[in-house]
Amino acid sequence: MAVQTVAGTTQSAASPSPGSADPHEDATGDKSFGPAAALSCRECGTRFPLSPVFACQECFGPLEVAYDLPLGDPEGLRRRIEAGPANIWRYAPLLPVPAGVAERPNLNPGWTKLVRADNLARELGVTGGLHIKDDSGNPTHSFKDRVVAIALEAARAFGLTTLSCSSTGNLAGAVGAAAARAGLRSCVFIPADLEAPKVVMAAVYGGELVAIEGTYDDVNRFCSELIGDPVGEGWGFVNVNLRPYYGEGSKTLAYEIAEQLGWRLPDNLVVPIASGSQLTKIDKGLKELIALGLVADKPYRIYGAQAEGCSPVSAAFKAGHDVVRPVKPDTIAKSLAIGNPADGPYVLDIARRTGGAVEDVTDEQIVAAIRLLARTEGIFAETAGGVTVGVLRKLIESGQLDPAEETVVLNTGDGLKTLDAVAGTGPTATIRPTLAAFREAGLA
Numbered sequence: 001m002a003v004q005t006v007a008g009t010t011q012s013a014a015s016p017s018p019g020s021a022d023p024h025e026d027a028t029g030d031k032s033f034g035p036a037a038a039l040s041c042r043e044c045g046t047r048f049p050l051s052p053v054f055a056c057q058e059c060f061g062p063l064e065v066a067y068d069l070p071l072g073d074p075e076g077l078r079r080r081i082e083a084g085p086a087n088i089w090r091y092a093p094l095l096p097v098p099a100g101v102a103e104r105p106n107l108n109p110g111w112t113k114l115v116r117a118d119n120l121a122r123e124l125g126v127t128g129g130l131h132i133k134d135d136s137g138n139p140t141h142s143f144k145d146r147v148v149a150i151a152l153e154a155a156r157a158f159g160l161t162t163l164s165c166s167s168t169g170n171l172a173g174a175v176g177a178a179a180a181r182a183g184l185r186s187c188v189f190i191p192a193d194l195e196a197p198k199v200v201m202a203a204v205y206g207g208e209l210v211a212i213e214g215t216y217d218d219v220n221r222f223c224s225e226l227i228g229d230p231v232g233e234g235w236g237f238v239n240v241n242l243r244p245y246y247g248e249g250s251k252t253l254a255y256e257i258a259e260q261l262g263w264r265l266p267d268n269l270v271v272p273i274a275s276g277s278q279l280t281k282i283d284k285g286l287k288e289l290i291a292l293g294l295v296a297d298k299p300y301r302i303y304g305a306q307a308e309g310c311s312p313v314s315a316a317f318k319a320g321h322d323v324v325r326p327v328k329p330d331t332i333a334k335s336l337a338i339g340n341p342a343d344g345p346y347v348l349d350i351a352r353r354t355g356g357a358v359e360d361v362t363d364e365q366i367v368a369a370i371r372l373l374a375r376t377e378g379i380f381a382e383t384a385g386g387v388t389v390g391v392l393r394k395l396i397e398s399g400q401l402d403p404a405e406e407t408v409v410l411n412t413g414d415g416l417k418t419l420d421a422v423a424g425t426g427p428t429a430t431i432r433p434t435l436a437a438f439r440e441a442g443l444a
């Protein structure tokens with residue numbers, strides 16, 4: 001089988017700087033990271049050895065994992081994937097994880113349902129086919145189990161002993177659970193004003209939970225300080241110093257959607273944006289599938305979805321800007337409430353390059369969309385799912401998304417975590433247990 005290097009970005013710019021070690025020497029032979037070859041800078045292409053770093057030493061650009069992917073035998077690769085376990089490890093040949101990863105203690109996330117949403121399609125006038133990729137079915141009920149599973153393997157490979165994160169809510173629970181199962185210490189950081197179920201989930205797995213008085217962006221800044229301090233030695237912050245590995249977990253969403261559609265790509269994907277990592281890596285995954293010959297090459301559009309109360313990327317998209325101006329979040333979609341999204345500029349680039357868009361919806365529209373999805377498809381989404389479904393509706397109504405095309409919308413979290421969003425939802429009637437009372441209530 002021919003092996004060629006596929007980097008996330010241009011390889012031509014990669015000229016190792018004087019003084020930096022040749023990454024290939026370190027990377028080859030290290031089987032801790034499977035097919036991963038190096039870290040590669042998204043901006044300048046410089047390569048670095050696989051290590052717990054996240055910024056380029058040359059230009060401070062974000063680093064991502066580059067691979068020696070198994071090109072040249074798509075049929076064989078497809079068969080190997082299909083014979084794998086019903087979780088993200090079926091894609092281990094395309095992830096920075098060691099062989100036998102499925103047998104190591106972890107939460108085995110992924111392979112969540114792709115639901116054909118005909119009722120919702122009818123309500124929204126979609127005729128080209130509509131699917132919900134429902135990631136509420138993951139072990140801690142959000143898509144975050146995917147990214148944590150990969151970051152956990154990196155933490156193990158680097159000998160880090162404390163798993164940590166700055167979280168908008170779901171990540172804290174995912175880290176706590178994964179660390180508990182793997183026998184690692186965990187200490188996670190959240191903004192103090194989170195939804196109660198997310199606080200409970202962040203604490204129940206027995207790790208340490210620290211609530212910070214401030215926004216997510218304050219929490220994130222604090223965590224960056226911790227990493228630079230001796231206190232943070234041996235700590236793996238899944239979304240900070242392990243961010244390149246963490247991001248790779250999101251690729252599995254792209255792989256699963258394509259495989260569940262019968263190894264082909266949809267026309268449109270509607271993806272929520274917090275930091276923008278998920279959207280960026282879904283695009284990376286789709287490009288890899290095409291490069292590997294696992295799906296036919298065809299155009300696809302990626303649409304980003306934000307809440308109006310935290311819509312810095314949407315605002316930049318609409319204004320035609322390349323730069324994302326930070327905002328102070330104020331929305332019920334707390335899992336997406338990142339005012340200074342690290343991957344914002346890449347999201348803008350992907351939305352524009354693929355012919356998609358970035359759109360936002362109000363809190364009222366989020367709630368209406370949660371109810372619409374529940375009523376039409378029996379899926380109870382958290383506020384982030386209300387954002388994507390609400391944005392889908394808005395994109396169709398404004399003519400930005402063609403309803404005659406096939407669309408996949410992501411639901412990334414479980415409605416039980418954001419019950420307050422649908423407060424006031426309750427019994428149609430409260431009655432004594434008699435037939436007379438039931439008739440009186442007008443329900444007979």
Ligand SMILES: *Cc1c(COP(=O)(O)O)cnc(C)c1O
Pocket residue numbers: 142143144170171272273274275276277278279335336382384412413
């Ligand atoms: C974290 C999260 C996202 C996406 O986050 P990114 O930082 O953009 O990768 C989406 N939905 C939910 C529910 C989340 O918790």
Ligand SMILES: [Zn+2]
Pocket residue numbers: 041042043044045046056057058059060061
């Ligand atoms: Zn660089």
